[in-house]
Amino acid sequence: MDFFAQQATARQRSARLLTVFGIALLLFLTFLGALPALLHHVWGLCSGVGWQWVWDWRVFALLAGGAFLVLLTGAAIEWVNLADGGAALAARLGAEPLSSSFRDEAAQRLRNIVEEMAIASGRAAPRVFILRHEPALNALTAGRRADDAVLILTRGCLDRLTRDELQGVVAHEFSHLLHGDTALDARLVALLSGLLFIPELGVDLLRAGWSEGTDPQTHEPTSGPTPLLILAPFALLIVAVGYVGFLLARALQAAASRQREFLADASAVQFTRNPAGLAGALAKVAAAPGDRLGGTAASAKLGHLHFVAARRSILLDWFSTHPPITARLAALEHPAGQPASTGRIPLARSLADLATVRTELGSFVGAAVTPGAEHVTYSQRLLASVPPALLGATRSPSSAPAVVLGLLLSRDEARHAAEFDLVRRTAGAALADQLPPLAPDITKLHRAKRLPLLGLALPVLQSLPAPAKASLLAAARALAERDDEVQLFEFALLKALERHLAPRRVATVQGLRQAFARPTVAHFARPIAVIISACARASTDSHEQAVRAFQAGTAYFSGIMHLLALAPAADCGLDAVSPALDSLAAAPEAYRRVLLAGCARAVGFDRQVSQDEAELVRAIADALDCPLPPLLGVE
Numbered sequence: 001m002d003f004f005a006q007q008a009t010a011r012q013r014s015a016r017l018l019t020v021f022g023i024a025l026l027l028f029l030t031f032l033g034a035l036p037a038l039l040h041h042v043w044g045l046c047s048g049v050g051w052q053w054v055w056d057w058r059v060f061a062l063l064a065g066g067a068f069l070v071l072l073t074g075a076a077i078e079w080v081n082l083a084d085g086g087a088a089l090a091a092r093l094g095a096e097p098l099s100s101s102f103r104d105e106a107a108q109r110l111r112n113i114v115e116e117m118a119i120a121s122g123r124a125a126p127r128v129f130i131l132r133h134e135p136a137l138n139a140l141t142a143g144r145r146a147d148d149a150v151l152i153l154t155r156g157c158l159d160r161l162t163r164d165e166l167q168g169v170v171a172h173e174f175s176h177l178l179h180g181d182t183a184l185d186a187r188l189v190a191l192l193s194g195l196l197f198i199p200e201l202g203v204d205l206l207r208a209g210w211s212e213g214t215d216p217q218t219h220e221p222t223s224g225p226t227p228l229l230i231l232a233p234f235a236l237l238i239v240a241v242g243y244v245g246f247l248l249a250r251a252l253q254a255a256a257s258r259q260r261e262f263l264a265d266a267s268a269v270q271f272t273r274n275p276a277g278l279a280g281a282l283a284k285v286a287a288a289p290g291d292r293l294g295g296t297a298a299s300a301k302l303g304h305l306h307f308v309a310a311r312r313s314i315l316l317d318w319f320s321t322h323p324p325i326t327a328r329l330a331a332l333e334h335p336a337g338q339p340a341s342t343g344r345i346p347l348a349r350s351l352a353d354l355a356t357v358r359t360e361l362g363s364f365v366g367a368a369v370t371p372g373a374e375h376v377t378y379s380q381r382l383l384a385s386v387p388p389a390l391l392g393a394t395r396s397p398s399s400a401p402a403v404v405l406g407l408l409l410s411r412d413e414a415r416h417a418a419e420f421d422l423v424r425r426t427a428g429a430a431l432a433d434q435l436p437p438l439a440p441d442i443t444k445l446h447r448a449k450r451l452p453l454l455g456l457a458l459p460v461l462q463s464l465p466a467p468a469k470a471s472l473l474a475a476a477r478a479l480a481e482r483d484d485e486v487q488l489f490e491f492a493l494l495k496a497l498e499r500h501l502a503p504r505r506v507a508t509v510q511g512l513r514q515a516f517a518r519p520t521v522a523h524f525a526r527p528i529a530v531i532i533s534a535c536a537r538a539s540t541d542s543h544e545q546a547v548r549a550f551q552a553g554t555a556y557f558s559g560i561m562h563l564l565a566l567a568p569a570a571d572c573g574l575d576a577v578s579p580a581l582d583s584l585a586a587a588p589e590a591y592r593r594v595l596l597a598g599c600a601r602a603v604g605f606d607r608q609v610s611q612d613e614a615e616l617v618r619a620i621a622d623a624l625d626c627p628l629p630p631l632l633g634v635e
Contacts, residue, residue, distance in 0.1 A: 025191075028244070033064030074197025075190040085148030086141070087127060087462070095129035095152050099395060099460065106158040111395070112383070113167050114151065115456055117174045117271070119379035120371045122618065123627035124458040124500060126151045126177065130158070136291035137161070137284055140305040141173045141181070148462075149177055156291070161281055168268055168278030169307055175267035178627060181260055189305075202239035206232060257321040265328055273373035279332045282308070286325045371629040378630055382449055390441045394453060400460040401427075401472045402434035404497070406442035407450050408479040408490060409435070413443070419479060427475035447489070447611055448630075451618060454493055458500050469501045488612055491574045492619035495581065499623065521594075524587050525563035527580035528595055529554075531620060533567035534577050535602035538613050545606065553602030556594045581623040592624040 037055050098107060110128065118125035126141070127150045134154035143149030151173055157166060208226065269275045285291075285308050293306070309322040322328075383391065393399040405427075409419055416439055424432035445453070461472065476497055480490035521528075536549035550566040557564060567576070584592060599620055603613040621628035 029064045029068055032067050033060035035063065070197055071194040075194030078193035079190040086143030086150030087148070089142045090129040090150050090152050093131065093152065095131050097463065098128040098130055109163055110153070110158060110166060113163070113170050115383060116376055116379040117170055118455055119382055119452045120375035120629060121174060121178055121627050122621065122629045123177070124455040124496070127459040127462060128153070130155055134293060136293055137281065137308070138293055139169050139173055139307040141176045142305055160284060164274055164277035165281040165284070167272055168274065169281050171268035171271040172264045172278060172307060175264040175271065176260070179263065179267065199239045202236065206236070258323045261322050261328070262331065265331060269332065271371055271373070272376065275332045279329055282325050282329055375629045382452060386449065386453065387441045390438065393438060394457040395460060397460055397463060399434055400457040401431055401468070402438055403442070403457050404454060404461065404472065405431070405475055405479060406435055406438045407454060407493060408476060409439055409443060411443050419482070422478055422482060423475050426478045427471040431475070450489060451492060451615070454496060458496065461501055473497055473501060486574055488574070488615050488619070491578070492615060492622070495578065495619060495623050519587070521557065521591050522560050522563060524584055524591060525560050527583040528557065529564045530567055530572050530576050530580040531584070531595060532598050532602050533572040535599040535616065536566065537569055537572060538616055539603045539606050549602045549605035552605050553598035556598050581620065584624060592626050596621055596624060596626050596628065
């Protein structure tokens with residue numbers, strides 16, 4: 001199977017369908033505004049009066065504008081509801097955190113698979129939730145951003161799937177995370193909620209026209225019309241027109257979702273190099289067609305989030321959010337070519353020639369970098385090499401903060417007593433007392449294992465109460481700044497903690513506008529120059545070499561080359577890189593991936609990649625929310 005060609009095709013189709021979605025929404029609002037004139041014309045034809053076209057722009061603006069405001073209100077309400085992240089949605093669905101509720105062998109197997117996938121993909125492990133009372137085979141990812149996304153699986157997945165099949169399902173959901181589908185899905189949920197808000201208003205009007213209650217004397221149920229019943233015809237019209245728009249949007253949403261599912265299937269097989277695992281899970285779903293999700297999880301507006309369709313539409317496939325399982329199985333069982341024919345060079349070999357970064361590290365410009373089976377093997381070896389007690393500590397809310405602070409301890413044991421005292425003063429004695437037993441194992445860890453261990457602890461830390469998160473951040477900053485100089489690893493750890501644990505801004509109308517805005521790349525010229533300058537200077541001490549590395553890194557930004565200049569060494573240190581990364585957090589994903597390609601090309605300009613350079617690129621990738629798989633040859 002030519003996975004890269006299939007991914008590119010799926011993205012192009014998704015982009016076209018989303019454009020059609022916007023055009024259809026505009027046409028629907030236009031139709032709604034013109035509806036009175038159309039009804040007047042139809043009435044004239046039916047009554048024999050003949051053609052009577054009466055147009056009033058005020059009526060058109062009132063109806064179309066009013067419908068748009070109603071839609072916007074519904075979308076904004078749902079967008080605010082999604083602001084609390086995937087964990088809040090998991091709670092709404094009745095899912096339970098894996099860490100606190102499940103201790104059996106199947107749950108441990110799932111933890112291992114998720115941790116392997118997280119390390120292999122270069123991203124923090126997502127929080128995992130289980131729909132305990134759902135025997136059906138299904139899963140979904142949810143969250144407005146990748147750093148607050150969660151993975152939700154049914155209990156049926158744990159009980160009925162083999163390890164390979166469960167790995168295929170998890171890889172499929174990870175592919176959605178890596179391709180930024182969670183952000184797209186959140187927008188679709190908000191838009192569909194806004195469209196559904198219109199017919200729901202009509203239903204509320206109908207209910208208001210008929211009262212139901214209890215007779216105070218006989219205590220018998222009573223019902224009857226109210227004065228608002230006069231609005232029933234208008235309410236029925238709202239319901240009918242509203243559902244027309246909603247169904248149109250559902251059809252387009254389903255079409256876009258189907259392309260994303262093919263993309264995720266292709267990426268999952270590229271991830272695991274085991275088509276039989278994913279195919280086996282799909283075959284088990286096909287063998288039990290009566291198993292379907294129930295309750296809130298089966299809501300129509302959430303349908304595109306699932307691994308397989310929660311409900312199969314009876315209206316052909318127009319409203320089915322997933323391709324038929326037979327089509328997905330056919331794509332897996334009848335490959336069009338071999339992965340090797342794509343020309344992709346494994347990351348382990350890419351260190352020999354990082355100048356061709358777009359080919360060898362994947363196309364950062366138009367696609368996420370999907371890890372391969374070699375990265376899963378690497379992650380399995382890494383997890384096996386970590387002391388079991390230390391690995392277990394990262395999974396516990398009581399000890400995970402100590403593991404993270406332990407990563408910041410000096411390798412000189414003589415300094416540990418002063419560092420423990422610093423933690424005691426900033427975060428309390430309880431946390432400080434957990435450090436001494438963990439310190440020996442942590443200080444012996446190879447440098448390449450430290451950021452992956454942090455990634456495993458982050459989902460546990462996200463479940464901590466706000467005061468505990470604040471104390472942990474304060475202690476981490478104190479440890480990193482104790483010698484008045486923040487090292488590269490300390491910088492990467494602090495940025496990751498701040499991104500995942502710092503309080504989120506309250507959702508606002510401005511935030512909603514920014515979520516759908518598309519600023520130009522020129523708007524980010526200054527932070528782009530700072531970031532690529534830091535990478536160029538990290539690879540060499542020579543100013544001339546830094547200039548050439550900078551030019552190589554900025555070659556991807558040919559449209560704004562006149563705005564980019566190599567920053568002096570004093571102006572592109574970590575204290576300048578941090579605010580630049582914060583500014584770029586608002587940039588569209590395509591810009592961030594181009595920047596990451598430029599960074600990789602700048603550090604690889606001299607054909608050598610040190611651990612410092614690899615760590616810098618990984619820190620930038622994490623801050624830009626563009627996960628980068630491990631560079632396998634770096635020591």
